[in-house]
Amino acid sequence: MNKPYFFSLISCSLFILGLICWIPNLFFYNPNDPPIFIFFTPIIGAIGLFFASKIESIKMRYFLFFLNLIVTFSIGLVFFLGTLFLGP
Numbered sequence: 839m840n841k842p843y844f845f846s847l848i849s850c851s852l853f854i855l856g857l858i859c860w861i862p863n864l865f866f867y868n869p870n871d872p873p874i875f876i877f878f879t880p881i882i883g884a885i886g887l888f889f890a891s892k893i894e895s896i897k898m899r900y901f902l903f904f905l906n907l908i909v910t911f912s913i914g915l916v917f918f919l920g921t922l923f924l925g926p
Contacts, residue, residue: 845892852886856909883910
């Protein structure tokens with residue numbers, strides 16, 4: 839596989855995997871048995887950031903870096919916004 843496309847493919851795949859980890863929490867939430875998939879999102883996002891930093895194309899690097907950065911901090915953003923709007 840061609841190396842420039844390899845890093846962008848892995849980074850994009852990790853971004854999509856980070857979004858998929860949110861699906862059980864957002865749509866199938868059960869308070870008695872909460873899914874733990876959302877706690878994998880910072881790890882997946884950080885790995886995606888690493889692969890995004892290896893991409894040679896500047897525009898693609900910044901784009902995928904930004905998307906994976908959002909996935910990395912998404913758990914904190916959701917907890918902050920949920921507490922802000924819905925209360926503790």
